[in-house]
Every structure is written in C-alpha cells, then in structure tokens.
Amino acid sequence: MEERQVEVIKKVEGPVIRDRRLVGKPLTITRRRVAAYVRVSTNAEEQLQSFKSQKEYYQDKISANKEWALVGIYADEGITGTKTTKRDEFLRMIDDCMNDLVDIVITKSVSRFSRNLVDVLSYTRMLKAKGVTVIFEKENIDTSTMESEMQLSLLSALAQNEVESLSQNVSLGVQMKMSRGELMGFNGCLGYDYHPEDKSITINEKDAETVRMIFDLYVQGYGAYTIAKELTRLGKVNKKGEVKWTDSGIRGILKNEKYKGDLLMGKTYTVDPISKRRLDNRGESNKYYTRNHHEPIISEEIWNKAQEIRESRYRTNENVSDGARTKFTRKYAFSSMCQCGFCGNDRNCH
Numbered sequence: 001m002e003e004r005q006v007e008v009i010k011k012v013e014g015p016v017i018r019d020r021r022l023v024g025k026p027l028t029i030t031r032r033r034v035a036a037y038v039r040v041s042t043n044a045e046e047q048l049q050s051f052k053s054q055k056e057y058y059q060d061k062i063s064a065n066k067e068w069a070l071v072g073i074y075a076d077e078g079i080t081g082t083k084t085t086k087r088d089e090f091l092r093m094i095d096d097c098m099n100d101l102v103d104i105v106i107t108k109s110v111s112r113f114s115r116n117l118v119d120v121l122s123y124t125r126m127l128k129a130k131g132v133t134v135i136f137e138k139e140n141i142d143t144s145t146m147e148s149e150m151q152l153s154l155l156s157a158l159a160q161n162e163v164e165s166l167s168q169n170v171s172l173g174v175q176m177k178m179s180r181g182e183l184m185g186f187n188g189c190l191g192y193d194y195h196p197e198d199k200s201i202t203i204n205e206k207d208a209e210t211v212r213m214i215f216d217l218y219v220q221g222y223g224a225y226t227i228a229k230e231l232t233r234l235g236k237v238n239k240k241g242e243v244k245w246t247d248s249g250i251r252g253i254l255k256n257e258k259y260k261g262d263l264l265m266g267k268t269y270t271v272d273p274i275s276k277r278r279l280d281n282r283g284e285s286n287k288y289y290t291r292n293h294h295e296p297i298i299s300e301e302i303w304n305k306a307q308e309i310r311e312s313r314y315r316t317n318e319n320v321s322d323g324a325r326t327k328f329t330r331k332y333a334f335s336s337m338c339q340c341g342f343c344g345n346d347r348n349c350h
Helices: 043-064 089-097 117-129 149-180 207-218 224-234 247-254 301-312
Strands: 032-038 068-077 104-107 133-136 193-196 200-203 263-265 269-271 278-282 286-291
Touching: 032 043, 032 089, 043 104, 089 117, 104 263, 117 224, 149 286, 207 224, 207 247, 207 301, 224 247, 247 286, 247 301
Parallel strands: 032 068, 032 104, 104 133
Antiparallel strands: 193 200, 263 286, 269 278
C-alpha cells in the first residue's frame, strides 16, 4: 500500500480576516468597556487615602490598555461590605452591567466586591449569564473561565469567615468595656449631655426640667398620652430638639434607668455580623448594670414609684378586687372607669 503524505498547513500568525472584503483594509479592534469597583469600609484617614489611591490606580490601569475603554469608576466610601442594600454605587454598577453598558468589571479583591458569600456568588453568576466578566486582581480570578467558580466560592467563604471572626473579637472587647462600667453606644438621652472625650454624661438642666415634669405628672396619675399632649402644648422639645411627643416616647423615658443615676448596657444584641440586625436582649446575651454611674435627675423613690404604676397599668389579665382599682390613664373622660361585670378587670378582658 502506497504511503500517504500529509502536508501541514500552518496556522496564520496574527488575526485571521474572515471577510475577504476587508483584505488590504486596516483591522478595527473593538474595545471592551471596563468598569472598576472600589470600596472602603470606614472613614478613617488612612482608609480615605487608600480610597483615593485605588481610584487613581484603576483610572491609569484601564486607560493604559488599548483594548479597554473606561466606562467609569464606581466607588462606595465608608460602607460595609457585608450588605449591598446601602452600597449605592455597587448597585448602580450592577444596573449598568445588566443594561449592556459594561463588559468587564475589575476590582481589587473578593472582599472588596462583597464579604457576603451569597452576594458574591449570586452577583457574579448573574453578571456571567449577561456576558459580563468580573476580574478579582488579588486572587487572580477571571469569572469568564470555567474553573473560577469553585475557587471563588472558597475565597468568598474565607472573606465572610474573616468578618465573623472580627465581629466576635469586637463584641468581646465591647463586653469587657461594659463589664468595667464604661458607657458604650450612647445615642442621646433627654436631660443629659454626652462627652465623647471621656465617655461621660452630665445633666442638662434645661432638658432635665422636662424629664422631672414627665415623672411628676406620671406619679400624679396622668397617662403617657396625656403627658405627651401637655408637653406639645407647652412647646417642650424632645431629645432631637423637636416639639414632637408620643405616648411611646414618654414610656421610653419613664423606664430609662439612667434618670436615677444607674446604667444598664446590653439592652440589645446583634443577631449576626452579616445582616447586622439588632433585637431586644431577652437573655440571648449578657447585660451589665452599673449603680450610681452618674448624677441622677430623678430620685430613686420617684423612679421606683413610676415603675410600679407603669407595671400595674400594663399588666394583663389580672383580677382586680372591688375598691382596689387605680385610674390607669386620663386619655378620655371615662378612661379606666368601666370594668368587666364578670372578672372585674378594666382592660384586656376576654
């Protein structure tokens, strides 16, 4: 049998021109539209300097590549990476990608893109399905390659674990400070001025008069709704400096232990570092109670009397004997003057 001879037709070096009408004409290269995403999580001076440097770096990097065209630099300043809801620039970038305005997204690392495993995977998959590539420089990941998803999942999990570990360390540090009686997380309290330099509070006499009025009226038998109306009529301002009072706001003041000079910390707790959702602490975490922490506005006797009245008014399903009833509120003319003919209770009767 005659031996076959195979001729090798070598590949063409350089771009292949498929349309013969383009022979002899200059080759046009379509530039890919590139966006950069940068983020810093705090407003600290060194972070802001890093923020500025990142923006300059990507502007130079994208402009230097002849195959890339800069669409824009999307930058979130002082925003957490665990949630995307408050990252306006990130969401704007995603919208532009989904509207076919971006071909490539480039960012420093997986943790800059998001510290939430679910968000990283869901957004990168969504963009990939749209034909948009995400490049993570630090990890050398290009989502256009098939093998990147497993690598991306692992690195995203590590980034989220880092957040959880940091949150635990911060939480432990906060609890140690609270155990020493240090004031943590003060968000304003009518009648007191806060001094951040030493984390102390002192009485503001002008506002303290309003606090004393609230307690005095309450122990006299007036309800929270009536007190709120009276303060509004008198033009008294709340802790926000507004003449706006509600019965729930009055009740919040009445049960605040700070007014008798004590301090209870740990009233709320963070469910998890990803959602950052806070709930009332009903035993899920430690609380720290410090007596005689600061100068009181209300005497302990008046404060305790107010608590007795408050608890009796909002106690449910309690039988009340004849002659032992108290006028719980003066919201209406006949408030607390009617009672059930079967159980003797004046509220929450079934």
